[in-house]
Amino acid sequence: MMTVKRNVTEALEALRELSAAGQALKADGELEEERGKRMEKINILVSACLLGLDCRYSGTGKYIAELEELKEEFQFIPVCPEQLGGLPTPRSPVEITEGRAVNKEGADCTEQFKKGAQEAGKLAGYFNCRVALLKANSPSCGFGRIYDGSFSGKLIEGNGITAELLHKKGLRIYSEKDLKDLKDLKDVKKLKDVKKLKDLKDQ
Numbered sequence: 001m002m003t004v005k006r007n008v009t010e011a012l013e014a015l016r017e018l019s020a021a022g023q024a025l026k027a028d029g030e031l032e033e034e035r036g037k038r039m040e041k042i043n044i045l046v047s048a049c050l051l052g053l054d055c056r057y058s059g060t061g062k063y064i065a066e067l068e069e070l071k072e073e074f075q076f077i078p079v080c081p082e083q084l085g086g087l088p089t090p091r092s093p094v095e096i097t098e099g100r101a102v103n104k105e106g107a108d109c110t111e112q113f114k115k116g117a118q119e120a121g122k123l124a125g126y127f128n129c130r131v132a133l134l135k136a137n138s139p140s141c142g143f144g145r146i147y148d149g150s151f152s153g154k155l156i157e158g159n160g161i162t163a164e165l166l167h168k169k170g171l172r173i174y175s176e177k178d179l180k181d182l183k184d185l186k187d188v189k190k191l192k193d194v195k196k197l198k199d200l201k202d203q
């Protein structure tokens, strides 16, 4: 009888141990799942000034607080093409005139702008960014509308030099003015129709 009792006790003990091991395994599984979720974050190339970096020509940033909400789903890859192209901060403002990047004093900065665009393209490739969130109206980052070259605040149709390269490369471009559309990409399935990046050698 005692033997049976001991066996039942032992069996219960063994069950408790098994249960504890099961809980640990479950916890490991949850951890893996969480890791998996983090790996699934969508990499987005972002104009660094929108994240609050003081990289603009004026030596200031253009922080967009709404981006905080998107951190859970998106992995931001900050980039400032004008700095990457070798321009100083602060610097003279630049606008696009007849395809050239020219500053307010008339100096041509096109080569630095092109270099910055190429570097941004490399980062997009390295991090497999299929989407970019770029500062509106900038001669580097603006997409669809940029300043007209007269330094009078007038906007015209056109793309900044980096935005143009990233667009050609196949990235889907958003600006801080269409964050709502960007938020919709939290549904990863909607990324399915975002094209794969073209080879950098194509540029």
Ligand code: SF4
Residues within 6 Å of the ligand: 046, 047, 048, 049, 050, 055, 056, 057, 079, 080, 081, 082, 083, 135, 138, 140, 141
């Ligand atoms: S180049 Fe782009 S990231 Fe850099 S300051 Fe201008 S808009 Fe911002």
